[in-house]
Structures are given as C-alpha cells and as structure tokens.
Amino acid sequence: MEGNWTKKPLAECAEFFSGGTPAKSQPEYWHGDIPWISAKDMKTFRLFDAEDHITQRAVDVGARVVPENTVLLLVRGMTLHDDVPVCVTTRTMAFNQDVKAIQGKDEISTLYLAYWLLANKNRLLSAVDTASHGTGRIPTDLLKSLEVDVPPRSEQDRIVAVFDLLDRKDELNHRIAQACEALSRTIFRAWFIDFEPVKAKAAGATSFRGMPQEIFDHLPDHLADSEFGPTPAGWAHIPIGDFVEVVGGGTPSTAIPEFWENGQFAFCTPKDMSKLSAPVLLDTERHITQAGVEKISSGQLPRGTVLLSSRAPIGYLAIAETPVSVNQGIIAMFSERVPNTYILMWTESKMEVIKARAGGSTFAEISKSNFRSIVTLCPDERTLAAFGDITRPLFQFLASVQRESGVLGAVRDKLLPKLISGKIRVPKIGGAEDGR
Secondary structure, three states, X not given: OOOOOXXXXXXXXXXXXXXXXXXXXXXXXXXXXXXXXOHHHOOOOEEOOOOEEEOHHHHHOOOOXXXXXXXXXXXXXXXXXXXXXXXXXXXXXXXXXXXXXXXXXXXXXXXXXXXXXXXOHHHHHHOOEEXXXXXXXXXXXXXXXXXXXXXXXXXXXXXXXXXXXXHHHHHHHHHHHHHHHHHHHHHHHXXXXXXXXXXHHHOOOOOOOOOOHHHHHHOOOOEEOOOOOOEEOOOEEEEHHHHOEEEOOOOOOOOOHHHOOOOOEEEEOHHHHHOOOXXXXXXXXXXXXXXXXXXXXXXOEOOOOEEEEEEOOEEEEEEEOOOEEEOXXXXXXXXXXXXXXXXHHHXXXXXXXXXXXXXXXXXXXXXXXXXXXXXXXXXXXXXXHHHHHHHHHHHHHHHHHHHHHHHHHHHHHHHHHHHHHOOOOOOOOOOOOOOO
C-alpha cells in the first residue's frame, strides 16, 4: 500500500446496527411516511424511498431508524446467492432484520465505506454461507473481520467526491424514471379507471386538460350501467386474451451447448425482472442461440412486448426494450393496435385479481389460461391511440435514462477497485500529488 494508507478490520472502522419488523398485526405501525427498507427495495445504490412505510409510532416503540448517508447492507436473503446489495440512504429510513446499517466512526467516512464495500462485492459474495431453507447469509463476525484499505480522511473525501458525482446523476435518473412512470399511471387512472374526461363531458365541459381536443370531442357523453359498474357508453368489456396476444415461454435444455454457447438473443426469466429499478428491460443475464430460440414455442418476441412474471413471484412487470425470448415463468403480451403502455398499466391495475387467480402447491403461479380470461375494459381505438401517443415518449425517455445509468454504473465499477486500493490516486485540487 502506497503512502500512509493502512489496513483495519471493518469492526474498527464502523458501527453496526440491526433492524427489525414492526408487528404486522398493529395497523398503527404501518402506512406512515418513514421508508422501511427490505431486500426488494435494494435495487439502486442511493435509496430515496421504499415499497413499505412505517409510522412514528413504530419508531417510538423500538423500530430502528438511521439518518441520511447511512450504509445499508443486505446480510440475509436468497438474493445473496447472486448479489450483495450495498445502498446508501438519502433520508431518514428504517430497515428490517435482514439488513445491517453501517456508519463510519472516528476518521472513517461512511460514504468511503460504502464505496469500499461496492468495490469488494466479490469478497462479500465469497463470505455468503447458507442458513435454513437455503437462505443466503453473511455472518456478522466474518463481515466485521474484513480488512479495509484506509487512506487518510482527506483522500477518503476526494475518492468519495469522484463517485458521488456519478451516483447523484444516477439518482436523478431514477427520480426521472419514477416521475415518467407516475405520470403515465396518473393519466391511465384518470382516463380508464375513474373516467374523468367522460364525467367532465357529461357535466358540460368542452375540454379536458391533457387530452387532445379531437379525442375529447369523440368521447361518449355519459356513463352506461354494466355488470362491472358505470362505464363510458359504447366501451365494452372483453377477456384480455381477446384484446391482446398472450403467450408463454420455455427454457431450452441447459445440457445442450448449442442452445446457449455464444448466445446472442436475450432470454428473460423472473430473476432478470427482479433486478429492475424501473419497468423497462434493456438486457438479460443469459442469452440463447438461434437454435435455442427455435426450441421455445413463442420464439423471439418483438421489442415493446410487455412482460409479467407469472410465478416466483407473480407481479414483476416490464416493457422489453429489446427483442426477447422468455422462460416458463413469464407471461408476454403484445398487440399492434393496443399501446404497450396501456397493457402495462392495465396489468398493474389488475394485480390483485391476477394474484387471486393463481394456483399451485409449491409456489403461487397463474396459468396463461387463467390470465387470458381476466376481463378488461376495451376503450375505443382513438382514445387508446391517444394514450399511447402521450405515454410512449415518457417510457422512451425512461428507457434512455436507464441506459445512461447503466453506463454510469460501468464507469464506476471500472474505477472503484483502482481508487479504493490506492493503485490510482485522486490528486488534490489546486496542486499535484504523487501517484497515478
């Protein structure tokens, strides 16, 4: 190690905190405004929200919270067999018992430790053992014994500054992606669930904000009774299988190399979808050959296909931004006349119905036949097309920022090991420093 860098066990560099789960039987502990982090939320380096939230009451009775810029490390879960998520909080957050919070002590920067952990993911992966039921686990004693390369605090801060710029841009990209998704969801709900434009027209309005005038003029002017409740007059209800193409997939034999070796075609499984931080699939972990594609009944599906994980678990959703083949754990949907953004939002809105139709003794799974029979609203083609015209650019922008985030992550991953080990030194601003 060059200069005055030292090596210290992680236990001497940081304080560790354990999380927990407030009682699910106590509703006053849940649905508050404090993000509660679990493995499913740990898909980005910077965490700014969670799927679940707890209340201040839960904190008052013992739920652990940590401040902004605390490291959260997953130490227990099936995810650990493939990856060790390392995250940093961007606000006060709580976390469950499968996560350790880490804060630097003395002259050790917490953010430096976050980047050191990122740079040493392979060491963390090698430390994973197997607990009950095959769950991955990083033993706390082993974690604390890992030796950390520790430069002087001033150099820690310079290293952090290099990567902080990249990660803040990545965080901004994720916020943009969430905003695009949320706006699309808001429009979908207004037009196709709450029927706000039709209700406005029925009340005498001559336009509806955000809806093209020609589309508003074409809308029915009242709701009509149906077995599914009041619906815009003339809009029918039909099975989703009659509305869009619904297909499944399969897995070419992994024992036959010609299906896999040097594969160039994306092959999607629920595992690929579990890693997405936004509902767009840019690429997959594994690829198959043309011979492999031909072994799948649905073959290669076109770019723009909507993907739904139908088991293990049910509910991951994405639009494929590349031609893709899928395995038996995916239901794929596409249509020439129905916008894929409508299909995506409709599927999301029907998720409870989808899960309720699932069967299976080992794990929940919804079959293609059970899925195809779910009834969907069938709006007129002009309104559907207008929804696509508005939301498609949002998802195209969403995909573009996800691609940029991928590039930023690749740059960070290439530089991290060199800077964090001292092989490359960050010069002082305003002056030269030895080392390259």
